[in-house]
Amino acid sequence: MEDIILNNIKHIRERIEGACIANGRHPEEVKLLLATKTVSADRIAVALRAGEVLIAENKLQELKAKYDALLEVSHTNHFIGHLQTNKIKELLRYDVACLQSLDRFELGEKLSQRLVLEGKAMDVLIQVNTSDEESKFGVHPDRALDLVRAVALLPNLRIRGLMTIGLFSAEEGKVRACFRRLKAVQEEVIKEGIEGVEMEELSMGMSGDLEIAIAEGATIVRVGTAIFGERQYPDSYYWKE
Numbered sequence: 610m611e612d613i614i615l616n617n618i619k620h621i622r623e624r625i626e627g628a629c630i631a632n633g634r635h636p637e638e639v640k641l642l643l644a645t646k647t648v649s650a651d652r653i654a655v656a657l658r659a660g661e662v663l664i665a666e667n668k669l670q671e672l673k674a675k676y677d678a679l680l681e682v683s684h685t686n687h688f689i690g691h692l693q694t695n696k697i698k699e700l701l702r703y704d705v706a707c708l709q710s711l712d713r714f715e716l717g718e719k720l721s722q723r724l725v726l727e728g729k730a731m732d733v734l735i736q737v738n739t740s741d742e743e744s745k746f747g748v749h750p751d752r753a754l755d756l757v758r759a760v761a762l763l764p765n766l767r768i769r770g771l772m773t774i775g776l777f778s779a780e781e782g783k784v785r786a787c788f789r790r791l792k793a794v795q796e797e798v799i800k801e802g803i804e805g806v807e808m809e810e811l812s813m814g815m816s817g818d819l820e821i822a823i824a825e826g827a828t829i830v831r832v833g834t835a836i837f838g839e840r841q842y843p844d845s846y847y848w849k850e
C-alpha cells in the first residue's frame with residue numbers, strides 16, 4: 610500500500626513538473642493539495658511522511674474523524690467542501706488554515722463573526738462555478754466580483770484567491786474554458802485593486818485535468834484519485850447533498 614501511494618505521488622509530481630516546464634512556469638509555483646475524502650488517516654500519513662504537507666477534506670465529519678490520528682505528522686489543513694453555516698463553530702476546532710469553498714456572503718459573514726469572537730483569522734478562497742452546472746457549488750462568475758467586494762469588508766478573513774472544480778469532460782476545450790473563466794475573474798478582481806484582497810492563488814485542476822489547469826495558471830492542484838485510488842462513493846455525494 611505504501612509503495613503504491615509513494616509511486617503515485619512521484620508520478621503526480623512529475624506531471625506537475627512537466628506541465629510547468631511545458632508552459633514556462635516554475636514547478637515551485639504550483640502547490641500539490643491532497644484531496645483526502647474517504648482516505649483513512651493511515652494512508653494520508655504515508656503521504657505526509659513522504660514530505661507532502663497540504664491536505665483537504667470535503668466533510669467536517671471526516672476532518673474530525675482523522676484529526677487526532679494526524680496530529681503527530683506535520684501538515685496544513687484546507688477545507689474544500691460545501692459548508693453549512695451551522696457547522697462553522699465546529700470547523701474552527703480543527704485548525705483549518707484556508708476555507709477554499711467560500712461561495713456565498715452569508716457563510717463569510719457568519720465565519721467572520723465567529724473568528725472575531727475567538728480571536729482567530731482565516732484565509733479563504735472564493736469558489737466560483739465555472740461550468741454552469743446545477744450540480745456544482747460556487748458563485749456565478751458574473752457575481753464573483755461583488756462577492757469578493759462584500760467579503761473583503763469582513764474582519765478576520767483574508768481573501769487569497771479563487772477556487773473552481775470545473776467541468777468533467779473528455780473535451781479538453783470545454784475543461785480549459787472553465788479554467789480560463791476563473792482566470793478571467795481573477796484578472797477582473799485584480800483590476801479593481803480592492804483593499805485587503807490578494808489574488809495570488811488559483812485552486813483548479815484535479816487528477817484528470819491538472820495539466821490543463823497548470824497551463825491556465827493554477828497555483829494549487831487538488832489531487833485525490835491519482836494518489837489514493839478510486840473512491841467508493843460518487844463525487845455527487847460530496848458536492849451536492
Ligand SMILES: *Cc1c(COP(=O)(O)O)cnc(C)c1O
Pocket residue numbers: 644646667689690774815816817831832833834835844847
Ligand atoms: C475529490 C475532490 C478533488 C480531487 O478529485 P480527484 O479527481 O480524485 O483528483 C478535488 N477537488 C475537490 C473539491 C474534490 O472534492
